Amino acid sequence: MYIPIQRSSILIYFGYNLILTIFAPVLCIYGVVRSLVRGVPISQIRERFGYLPTSFEQVKRQPIWVHAVSVGEVVSVEPLLRHFKKNIPHVPIYLSTTTPEGRQIAKEKLAELTDGVFWMPFDFTFAVSKCLTTLRPRLVVIAETEIWPNLFRLSRENGSNLMIVNGRMSDRSAVWYERFSWFFAAVLHEVGRIIVQSEEDRERFIAAGASEIKISVGGNLKYDSVSSDESLMPDIENFLNEIDSDPILIAGSTREHEERPILEAFCRIVQNRPRALLVLAPRHPSRFREVGELVEGLELPFVRRSELSKRVPLNFVRPTVMLLDSVGELAALYKHASLVFIGGSLNGWGGHNLLEPAVCGCPVVVGPFMQNFRLVTEDMLRNDSILQIPSDAELVGAFEDILSDPRKAAELAERAKDTAERHTGAARRMSVVAMELYRKVLVSRYPSGMKSLVLKFPAKLWEIGVRVHAAIYTHGMRKCRQFNAFTLCVGNVTVGGTGKTPTVVWITEALNAMGLHPAVLTRGYRRVNRNRKIVAMPGEQISTLDIGDEAQLLLQRFSEKGLAVPVAVGADRYRAGMSIKNALKPGLFVLDDGLQHHRLHKDFNLVLIDVDDPFGSDAVVPLGRLREPLSGLTRASAFLLTHTQSDHDYSAIEQRLQKWNQAAPIYRSRVDVTSLRGITTGEDLSLDSLEGLPSLAFAGLGNPYNFFRSVDTLGARLTRCLRYPDHHRYTMDDINRIVEVSQKGKAQCVITTEKDLINLCHAVQKTCVTKTDRESILRELFAAVPLVCLSVQIKIEQGERLIQQIISANSEYETVKG
Incomplete structure (x- = not known):
């Protein structure tokens, strides 16, 4: 359940980080010197500031980050890691330690259980943020009692579930935690679950400020971590x-x-x-x-x-x-x-x-x-x-x-x-809870205290503007125009990629198969001439600068599927739609991204919810990622959860959506890879052709991580993943860098999306080309390394039910109109 940030918590974190900032020079020098004295190589000290090895960058999967401070903790988490590897072998596990001895033991004894071992970053905001950005963990597991305020806070802000396992407090530390419970209560609030060793430890955590409902007694991992099967080194045994x-x-x-x-x-x-x-x-x-x-x-x-x-x-x-x-x-x-x-x-x-x-x-x-x-x-x-x-x-x-x-x-x-x-048995019990947290999507993310203080007022201004804009149309101060045809909107309440374009393609194809003759309306984001209305048919040669990359991609998809679906592009969707209606008389309109386009009446709103960040940090831009307050969810006719995975639990998201709108049914969708196209060779490739192949992937999408995960599911060994802004128009410098980085990492191919293929042609100022000409241009640009394009489509669970709901709404509309 979402609990908003308390003002006292913001002040506590502000004060904590203010103290860290004041003493940062002394703390950094002390930390570096102490690390050097303890034998930490200079090359590894960078990790204490959040700079992890490039190979740790997790743009593909969502790993588990386990922190074990020293030897004892490292040894105790071994049975827990074995349960992780047994139950979710595909999930990477990264282990951080604080002491050289702990790191040495982790390297020696846990190599087969972990994908990497690194130094725990200092608890500076920039260091922890850098580390979290690199790893992108879905779950952070803290062994025993390592309470680091910024790590806890930023893990939640990053969308990671957080739990403490094998928790305990000694007699001495319990006194201090209870004395400063006003501080630690704010920190422990960020933890999803705390599993302690004993009832006494449970009482001590509660006294320190932890919520009773989050704490359970699970026993001691060290009972499971001991073994009589350890082998001596030969020289000791001989001695x-x-x-x-x-x-x-x-x-x-x-x-x-x-x-x-x-x-x-x-x-x-x-x-x-x-x-x-x-x-x-x-x-x-x-x-x-x-x-x-x-x-x-x-x-x-x-x-x-x-x-x-x-x-x-x-x-x-x-x-x-x-x-x-x-x-x-x-x-x-x-x-x-x-x-x-x-x-x-x-x-x-x-x-x-x-x-x-x-x-x-x-x-x-x-x-x-x-x-x-x-x-x-x-x-x-x-x-x-x-x-x-x-x-x-x-x-x-x-x-x-x-x-x-x-x-x-x-x-x-x-x-x-x-x-x-x-x-x-403690390891088994704790792993069960950990798996529940890993699979349970985190509903509530929220900005850091400092970010809230700085951006709260601008966000409030944005919210007021959004509400006023909506009220102007709701109360009739400006006319909400309406087609004389059923209008279906595919939209969202957050900024960034939620998968609207592939959803529009799927719905349009399904409705066309039912004989309803849809037409698509889109804004044409980042096109050069924004005031010009353009109506295009699949197969028509038209510049991306005039219609935008998403409209170009829609036309390409419709052409490949043999669909005669017109696409109208214009900031004023009503005027653009009327151009189609007067000329082609479509049966209905599908509006790509228009939930906040209040000047046009919609008969059915399909609201897409990206499960990776479903509620946009619960704040409107620029503080969060919401385009409008969550009250906009009440306008939904149906919800579609996008980028779902079969083994994850989305009940928390569904419950929160139902609180806003009980009438709207909730559907789920996932992304499936449909084909691979070798642009350099001009041939279609089998889906298993990337298995074990060193590859570089790049994308300019609102949410590129799902693309990278799709590449990873094909078995490609990703040497590097490059991210660019959404709708990025590539330059020759970009292409040269992609080729250079791929060659440096010894990648045997580079992989991208259909949308990026369209934008790559901007590098040679050719934006009005056919698909065949585009591949010819890209073949020259990527002569040094093979270029592969990955095509995907969405698969909607109970998709037939969704289409039937849309058709029923259309029938009701026709009945009322008639």
Whole structure:
């Protein structure tokens, strides 16, 4: 349901972005320096400002963008990504991270599940907007608790559904979120669904300002993300086999002030067990050197994991400590452990993931501070599945208790494994909700707070002008002219391409087949002589400059189908129509794009709704994309949803349309590719001829993305997609750039639309040509790379019912007239 922007939200976002702007220089310098210090290549820092690789540009499909901040989150979303790939394998998945370690793990372990990994952009408006424009995601998934105001706001403005999965709030962060709930309530308002780990997390999100109806408890993804099937790298496996240590203790994800008591406890263990080995794994790579110096200071023989591949396996002093100075290998080591201690639980941090060693069947020891995994820990303790100690003084006793009693250790490990496995299934539950959001078209888009502040007044002036213009005709202050013939209007309430021209062709062909002899009226957008009325018949040679590209395309389509349908072009549709009526006496008129043409009476209004942006950001131009307020929907006789896809849910759009107009039935249409024409070769091509072919696509349409998606469905491997303004008249510079970019990307052909074929001839100042002559001209212009034209037609679900409704309306008109 659409909820309008609250004034307080606008002020909150304005204040947030004002602060970001003031401190932008400092924040940018800090962000860049910190990235460089952490080893981020300069070439990748551009991604932090929204400049993603060109290969990420999604003008074809609508991907899922998943954000996982670091290693833990990356690992936890893996099972969710597997469900995505299983259920919607054709949908690209892009993963963003914030830390180098997270990016490394994503590249190594999630390569087969993702189409690209990139750095999360800084939360500047320009950076997030650039990223969203490149990816064009249909769904943005945030793992755990990464709340970025501009990302959330701009995702919704971009038309993307947004959800938080595996949501949680620690004790410390929950206090801050609740304290600033007046701010976070505005941000969390943008989220479609929030799936949290526990009931406690649900209460904390509500306290932070989230809506209760959007939150549900789904469990913990980390139960599903752990696996005992991880394999060791050969050098580690060889090392363990060579030294044949027993027992092997692992201290995983240790933090500050924890390594010393662990090492001191291990020194006492090794006195009685000289073959014991301690694997010490600090949480952050920045501490590897510090921990190594600590081990050296205690004079313990140790080896760094990073040195294993360099070490010559000759006589050496048996190491009692291995410093795991690598990322992503800890989980694979757990199945070799005799005992595991969970780091972060001694120094007050709150612990780390204890599910991984539990699933691997390891006895687990934790310290007193496990608040970050409170529910998991409580569940484990309730089932006597782990051993918790009150302080580091009890480390030796706990270690000895487990190591000296193999039976007790095995029972503890088995209970831990059973407890962990009983809690699986979170990934499946979350994927179901994610799929619903992905398929559910977002009805409510709205402009950003800054844009609203700047353009609200101009938009109000436009709205007033539109209302006054309509009222002049509604109240009879100016005469609304009427043909002595049934008039059908195909129009829309938004600017941009909704598919009116192919719909006009479809309806005209259907009505002509019923013997009703239609004629088409069109404005002739961007023609040179706008005041001149022109009546043309299919097959007639006439300049595009005189009638416009859409009228030219209509004539071409009618000629190809053998339809003797006249097309009248003129800004005054009544005068243009009378020219046809007096000369040819058509049975009815089909008006192409005339819903706002109030000077002409319409007997039937078919209103097209583009499902990619159905309600034009709920604001009139220039703030939104509406030509008139949504109250104009009350004039519709029927609605036609365009560019639909069979597996998507459009019920939200239909429900909102019915609120405005319950009487108008709603139909759906999609675009089907009908043919491919090799302009360079002069031959028709089979639809499978583009399969796997490196190709460049370009178009000057109101909504070019549907064209690009059509090309993609044919299996073409798009190297680049170029977008031009609607009705663009190409120049030689444009053509040279298209050819240059295609050659640079090693494209073996360039693909465009029938409408663009017409406009390409402007480059050589030839606008009055036949289709054959046009192909001859283009053959010369694209001699360096083959040019292919893609033809489409719409397919309307229950199209026969729509035609019958139009015929019934026409019959009623004839009855009244008679």
